[in-house]
Amino acid sequence: MTQYRRIDTRNSAKGRDVPGRWIGGVRRGTRAFADFATRRGSTLVALGILGSLLVIVAIGPLVSPYDPDALSVLDRLQAPNRTHLFGTDNFGRDVLSRTLSGTRITLLIGLSISAFSMIVGLPLGVICGYYDRVGLVVMRGIDTMMAFPAIILALALMTILGKPGIINVILAVGIVWTPRMVRVVYSATLSIRENTFIEAAKALGVSSRRILLRHVAINLLSPVIVQATFTFAFSIMEVAALNFLGVGIPPNVASWGGMMNEGRMYLTRASWIILFPGLFLALSVLSFNLIGDAVRDRLDPKLREVM
Amino acid sequence: MFSFLVRRVVGMLVSVVLVISVTFLLMQLIPGDPASVLLGSNATPEQIEELKVTWGLDQSMFTQFLKYIGNFMRGDLGRSLFYQEPVLRMLGARAETSILLGLGSLLVVVVIGIPGGILAALRPSGWVDNLFLVVALAGASIPSFWLGLMLMNVFAGKLGWLPSSGFTSILETGDLGNLRNLILPAFSLGFVNAALVARTARSSMLDVMQADYITTARAKGLRERVVTIKHGLRNASIPIITVVSFTFAALVSGAVVTENVFALPGIGSLIVQSVLKRDYPVIQGIMMVVAVLYVFVNFATDLTYAFVDPRIRYR
Numbered sequence: 084m085t086q087y088r089r090i091d092t093r094n095s096a097k098g099r100d101v102p103g104r105w106i107g108g109v110r111r112g113t114r115a116f117a118d119f120a121t122r123r124g125s126t127l128v129a130l131g132i133l134g135s136l137l138v139i140v141a142i143g144p145l146v147s148p149y150d151p152d153a154l155s156v157l158d159r160l161q162a163p164n165r166t167h168l169f170g171t172d173n174f175g176r177d178v179l180s181r182t183l184s185g186t187r188i189t190l191l192i193g194l195s196i197s198a199f200s201m202i203v204g205l206p207l208g209v210i211c212g213y214y215d216r217v218g219l220v221v222m223r224g225i226d227t228m229m230a231f232p233a234i235i236l237a238l239a240l241m242t243i244l245g246k247p248g249i250i251n252v253i254l255a256v257g258i259v260w261t262p263r264m265v266r267v268v269y270s271a272t273l274s275i276r277e278n279t280f281i282e283a284a285k286a287l288g289v290s291s292r293r294i295l296l297r298h299v300a301i302n303l304l305s306p307v308i309v310q311a312t313f314t315f316a317f318s319i320m321e322v323a324a325l326n327f328l329g330v331g332i333p334p335n336v337a338s339w340g341g342m343m344n345e346g347r348m349y350l351t352r353a354s355w356i357i358l359f360p361g362l363f364l365a366l367s368v369l370s371f372n373l374i375g376d377a378v379r380d381r382l383d384p385k386l387r388e389v390m
Numbered sequence: 391m392f393s394f395l396v397r398r399v400v401g402m403l404v405s406v407v408l409v410i411s412v413t414f415l416l417m418q419l420i421p422g423d424p425a426s427v428l429l430g431s432n433a434t435p436e437q438i439e440e441l442k443v444t445w446g447l448d449q450s451m452f453t454q455f456l457k458y459i460g461n462f463m464r465g466d467l468g469r470s471l472f473y474q475e476p477v478l479r480m481l482g483a484r485a486e487t488s489i490l491l492g493l494g495s496l497l498v499v500v501v502i503g504i505p506g507g508i509l510a511a512l513r514p515s516g517w518v519d520n521l522f523l524v525v526a527l528a529g530a531s532i533p534s535f536w537l538g539l540m541l542m543n544v545f546a547g548k549l550g551w552l553p554s555s556g557f558t559s560i561l562e563t564g565d566l567g568n569l570r571n572l573i574l575p576a577f578s579l580g581f582v583n584a585a586l587v588a589r590t591a592r593s594s595m596l597d598v599m600q601a602d603y604i605t606t607a608r609a610k611g612l613r614e615r616v617v618t619i620k621h622g623l624r625n626a627s628i629p630i631i632t633v634v635s636f637t638f639a640a641l642v643s644g645a646v647v648t649e650n651v652f653a654l655p656g657i658g659s660l661i662v663q664s665v666l667k668r669d670y671p672v673i674q675g676i677m678m679v680v681a682v683l684y685v686f687v688n689f690a691t692d693l694t695y696a697f698v699d700p701r702i703r704y705r
Contacts, residue, residue: 125527223408224408224412226405227405227408227409227411227412227681228412230405230409230681230684230685231409231412231677231680231681231684232639232640232642232643232646232680232684233639233643234643234644234646234647235642235643235646235661235676235677235680236677238646238661238662238665238673239416239417239665239673239677240416241665242420242665242668242670242673243416243417243419243420243421245421316531320533323533324533324535324646324647327535327647327650328646328647328650328662328665329662329666330662330665330666343535343536343539347539347651350539350542350543350547351543351547351548354539354540354543357536357539357540357543358540361532361533361536361539361540364533364536365528365531365532365533365536366531368531368532368533369527369528369531372527372530372531373527
């Protein structure tokens with residue numbers, strides 16, 4: 084069986100289909116990554132933000148100056164100062180510690196939602212794209228799901244799922260964003276299956292299951308990765324909105340949206356309670372948007388038109 | 391043109407029926423039955439049974455569904471469990487705020503987004519373009535409710551230029567000054583969506599301005615403004631219209647949170663209250679009305695394509 088590897092075409096003559104070097108091995112992978120990261124300044128910035136967020140996720144509890152849930156009535160509503168870099172909230176809790184703790188929750192939820200949309204969306208999209216009859220019926224349903232604005236569908240799903248909670252938020256927002264993943268996979272599958280290598284595989288008598296797994300799915304990698312990155316960006320914004328509205332994860336867990344909700348009453352007196360979690364949210368969304376753009380342009384510039 | 395219209399109308403009706411069905415099915419998934427939710431834990435089984443009969447909940451799901459569609463066609467969206475009011479009347483009372491907020495933010499989207507994108511595209515990589523790209527990226531990443539809170543803090547709190555929250559009906563009071571209450575919400579909601587429109591407008595204009603007919607138009611000696619607007623913008627408008635119509639859904643989503651931030655008595659704040667109270671007929675009604683509106687917006691977008699680009703009518 085032929086090994087499918089991505090071909091590096093950077094050095095190939097422009098406009099001609101000359102195979103370049105094979106990318107493989109750790110060193111070449113590192114070089115390819117370095118090249119990707121430094122090609123645009125914005126990508127480097129985005130990777131920097133993402134890296135910092137990941138560091139916070141990894142060692143956050145170790146460097147967090149206070150217990151994010153420790154109440155201290157005497158220190159309530161302090162403006163940012165040396166002991167509390169981001170200030171304190173109405174219960175005297177340290178805003179920096181809570182923001183760091185919120186980073187973990189946010190990235191965890193975002194990752195789960197992206198994974199959910201891939202696990203459900205990829206097989207569904209491939210099957211719909213490959214089998215016309217299934218596609219005809221299922222895609223109608225998918226389009227109907229997309230007729231509901233994201234937050235409204237998420238709110239309705241939270242009602243159906245019952246209690247506020249992390250798992251329910253992941254499910255609700257995951258279900259909202261999966262149809263978009265299905266759409267992307269579906270339209271990519273439609274164009275992949277027109278290729279001659281699919282025809283060749285069919286002529287050789289390869290089973291449909293094998294064609295889907297070995298020939299179609301492998302070529303879907305780029306659009307799926309790109310869509311998953313955007314899903315991440317959109318979903319953490321939406322989860323923050325749900326938490327802000329008080330229907331997401333319970334208020335006793337420090338989340339960026341929840342912090343902003345609690346800080347509303349003190350907006351003019353203590354705007355830092357809202358400023359910092361919002362800034363972290365915006366920076367996270369920004370980094371995922373930039374990385375999504377960069378990955379899309381790198382893996383497949385043609386995708387710019389469809390995504 | 392006629393067959394184009396017929397096809398689109400049929401497609402639209404199918405979508406409307408599908409939207410109603412999905413909403414109905416989703417609401418069937420809510421655990422527990424509404425009769426016992428409304429009557430509370432003290433109700434006797436007889437009382438619950440009686441209420442179920444009055445609401446027709448004892449009938450089969452299919453019968454309920456048909457009845458539901460029938461009621462919908464007559465404009466009956468059911469009654470709120472908590473206010474005992476017809477859902478349609480509740481929506482009607484709150485429509486003014488939401489419509490004004492929606493139009494206001496759409497105005498911001500169009501007025502900032504389209505000219506911004508065009509200006510950036512005229513001199514690619516110039517300082518306008520670079521500044522624009524930064525602002526557009528920031529706009530696309532900032533949560534609208536956070537922007538709203540920050541603007542509220544500065545313009546209503548610190549400077550005191552604009553009211554911070556609330557809205558009283560203009561239809562009832564006749565006071566156009568109430569529109570001041572919508573400036574901050576409309577801007578915070580519109581700005582984040584303008585970013586998307588601006589990016590599309592920019593890339594679409596960039597594509598078009600390289601076409602041969604633009605060179606021809608310039609060679610004919612047409613003024614640059616005529617070339618840009620008549621030859622450039624018109625041909626670049628299909629992707630722009632598409633993305634403006636997409637912002638409908640984004641604006642509705644954003645409005646749910648923005649109305650909440652600025653304490654506006656609109657449909658967005660109603661759905662949040664209803665979710666917190668588990669007032670499911672209201673949730674169902676709002677979902678349906680919004681989704682049907684979305685289908686109409688798509689339909690209108692299709693018609694606009696045909697108007698802007700005559701070739702589309704014959705496909």
